[in-house]
Amino acid sequence: MSAKTSAKKKILKKELTSKSVKSLLEILPKTGGRGSSGRISVRHIGGRHKRFYRKIDFKRNKFGIEANVASIEYDPNRNSKIALLHYIDGEKRYILAPEQLKVGDKIVSGEKVEVKPGNSMPLKNIPLGVQIHNIELVPGKGGQIARSAGTAATVSAKEGKYAHIKMPSRELRKILINSLATIGQIGNLDAKNTVSGKAGRSRHLGIRPTVRGVAMSPRDHPHGGGEGRSGIGMSSPKSPTGKKTLGKKTRKAKPSSRLIIERRKR
Structure with a gap:
């Protein structure tokens, strides 16, 4: 292994093993796939390792306040990585980490901001052909579209109060032009190539046999x-x-x- 590759792995390990912010964690209760009546409502769920839910900021509603990317962290609840933001007013939040976002980068949400990975703004101000993720269907509700690892949508046209968005599924859909979206493609592109390797890994994730x-x-x-x-x-x-x-x-x-x-x- 070359010195360059070794150094790169050390940096990646340091990024992904940062200690999570306690105020942004909550215990994720186990359901075993059962509803309030105690009957199975979803099959093939049970067991799994204990884990904490990371509160992710899908709304990106701190307009005009710059944030520094403090760390890129592993999240056991999703296949994408998450980024810890330190805002200049002292608040800390997690967001989905887009590809090319690095520790030390400065990002911001606003009505009209620079088009770079991690910045968030309304669809009406995003140029055509730009890749986006974490797209709102209802303005102010928070991002619901393109949140999985490696996914991205594209702004293909604007017409009246709607923007035409090419979805990750290749579906072409109208979305209100005032809805927020984040620039860039979600990171961890190799997630789709992950091989489980053994039955135990699925059990750790809470997936029971089919x-x-x-x-x-x-x-x-x-x-x-x-x-x-x-x-x-x-x-x-x-x-x-x-x-x-x-x-x-x-x-x-x-x-x-x-x-x-x-x-x-x-």
Whole structure:
């Protein structure tokens, strides 16, 4: 290993092992995939390592106040890294760390600020073709779009009170022009190439095994039962609750569906 590579790894380790700010942490309760009635509402969830939730600033509403990037940290609750900001008024906040953001950088939110990774401003002031993330659907509600590792959307056009945004899914959608967005692509681009390596890693993340329906008894799954290895015994597959699956459309029409200009490619 070269001296340059070794030095780079040391810097990265130092960044990602910074101690979290206690005031920005809260305990993440375990549900085991069960609701208030005690029944399983989401399958394949249970166990996992104890972890704290990091309070992330998705609203980016401290306008005109500059912040210094104090550290880039690991977050066990998401596949992207997070950046700790120290504002000049003394407040500390976490944000999603975009690619190219480094410790020591200065970033700011505002009506019209410099177009550089980490800065946040309304869509109406972002130039066409610029990559963005953490996009608001409702102004003031906080970012909801493009928050996963390696994702980014693009401003493709502006028309009246809407901006046309090319989503990470390649869907083209109208979003209100006063909605805030952050410049840049979310970092940790290699997250999609992560290999689990062993079953234990999934269990640490709280993911329980997925069992095939045909391997169950008929009381546990519509595909269950039969002697030896047998098929599902029906014309189309069904979910554990008995609803048709694999091919049946599940996306409901919502009032916001009229804002979709071009559907995602399937």
